Amino acid sequence: MTSALPYDLIATDLDGTLLRAGDTVSARSRRALATARAAGARHIVVTGRPVPQVRHVLDGLGYEGLAVCGQGAQVYDAARGVLLHSVSMDRGLAEVALGKIEAEIGEVYAAVNQEGLDAEMLIGPGYRMWHPHLPTVRVPRRSDLWSAPINKVLLQHPRLDDDELTRVARSVVGDLVNVTMAGEHTVELQPPGIDKASGLARAAAFLDARAAGTIAFGDMPNDIPMFAWAARGVAMANAHRELVAVADEMTLSNEDDGIAVVLERLFA
Numbered sequence: 001m002t003s004a005l006p007y008d009l010i011a012t013d014l015d016g017t018l019l020r021a022g023d024t025v026s027a028r029s030r031r032a033l034a035t036a037r038a039a040g041a042r043h044i045v046v047t048g049r050p051v052p053q054v055r056h057v058l059d060g061l062g063y064e065g066l067a068v069c070g071q072g073a074q075v076y077d078a079a080r081g082v083l084l085h086s087v088s089m090d091r092g093l094a095e096v097a098l099g100k101i102e103a104e105i106g107e108v109y110a111a112v113n114q115e116g117l118d119a120e121m122l123i124g125p126g127y128r129m130w131h132p133h134l135p136t137v138r139v140p141r142r143s144d145l146w147s148a149p150i151n152k153v154l155l156q157h158p159r160l161d162d163d164e165l166t167r168v169a170r171s172v173v174g175d176l177v178n179v180t181m182a183g184e185h186t187v188e189l190q191p192p193g194i195d196k197a198s199g200l201a202r203a204a205a206f207l208d209a210r211a212a213g214t215i216a217f218g219d220m221p222n223d224i225p226m227f228a229w230a231a232r233g234v235a236m237a238n239a240h241r242e243l244v245a246v247a248d249e250m251t252l253s254n255e256d257d258g259i260a261v262v263l264e265r266l267f268a
Contacts, residue, residue, distance in 0.1 A: 005041055006266045007215040009207070011068075011200055011226060014047040014057060015131075015183055016219035016254050017236055023057055030061070032260035036267045044068065044203055046196050048182040048222055050113040050151060051076045051083065053121065053134050066206060070113060071182065071190050071222060072199030073151040075206065081117070085202055088115045089177075089191045091146040094153050097173040097189055101155070104172050108165075109156040110142065115149040122147075127156055130185045153189040162187055166221070181240070182222040197225035215266075217251075217259050218243060234262055 010033070012018045018025060033043050045067040047054055054069055055078075064079040075085040094112075102108055109126035113119065122145050123129055123138045139145060145153075157165045165187045170179040178190040204210065216223070216230035219239040227233030227246055235247035236258045244250065251258035 005039060005213070007213055007231065008041050009204060009209040009214040010036055010041055010043045010263070011046045011214055011216040011230060012043065012259060013196075013218040013220070013223055013226075014045060014049065014054065016238055017217050017223075018045075018254065018259055019057065020255055023060075025057075025061060026257055026260070028257045028260045032257075032263040032267070036263050039267050041267070042207060042209065044200070044207070046072075046200050046203075046216070046226055048186070048188065048196075049134075050074060050119065050121075051117055052119055053113075066203045068196065068199035068203050070151045070199075071180065071188060072194045072196045072225075073190060075199060075203045083117060084206060086115060087151065087191055087194055088149045089151055089153070089189070091150060093176060093191075094150065094189065095146065097177050098153065098155075100172050100176075101169050105157060105160065105165075105168055107158070109158070110145060111136070111154040112145045112150040113152050113154070115151045119148070126158070127154070128185065151190070155187045155189065156185055180222040181220060183220055188222070195225040196222060197229040200226055200229055215262075217262070219254065234258075 048071045050070040058078045067076045069076050073087040110124045111127045112122050121136045123136045124142050124145050129136050162181050166181045180188050182188050211229050212231050214230040215232045216226045217234045219236040221242045232248045234249045234251050235243050237253040251262050
């Protein structure tokens with residue numbers, strides 16, 4: 001049976017997309033999502049953040065659905081507070097990838113997101129944390145990053161910008177790991193085959209939802225796989241040019257309630 005809804009699954013990135021500055025969601029966006037849910041659509045968060053860095057946002061929203069976290073590595077059931085699925089990154093592979101990148105462009109600064117519901121983000125020497133709302137633990141040595149299982153590595157370079165660092169890393173280790181740009185100063189390495197599309201597809205299977213009924217919202221290149229999977233991809237006005245190039249539609253920025261503008265039109 002074909003759904004009467006324009007889309008029955010609404011996939012939203014968080015940073016730069018649903019969230020405003022300060023990790024807040026506007027009243028207008030909340031109303032638009034509530035209207036869509038009342039019509040029968042489901043909202044699913046799809047974020048690069050691991051679960052420990054997103055739970056405060058989900059709790060503030062009163063969110064009780066599934067959330068795809070850790071750049072697709074985790075599927076989290078917010079209502080029950082449990083991980084339904086999680087993929088760790090081989091730490092030996094991570095070290096090899098970093099070594100190959102550094103052989104090409106010199107020293108890089110690294111951080112890791114550890115695996116698990118209450119895991120920490122470890123910050124290695126030189127790495128600068130740009131997001132003021134995420135707790136971190138600074139460690140004195142690179143080797144300390146591998147003290148416990150991880151789900152991704154975050155990279156910075158003292159001279160190269162995000163686009164160039166992503167390009168070089170992908171050219172050097174793209175056959176070993178997934179390389180993506182997730183935000184400003186946020187170039188990441190994930191296990192091979194892990195991205196927002198793989199995580200969203202797995203979560204959608206739990207929900208018995210399909211790509212053909214999914215609309216996705218995002219702002220950065222890490223949202224490109226999600227746009228490719230979904231029936232429609234909507235880029236924010238503040239989106240990276242690589243995402244704009246593959247989007248089906250543009251909307252206003254996250255600060256101007258771009259998601260709400262589209263949902264109000266679709267679910268009026």
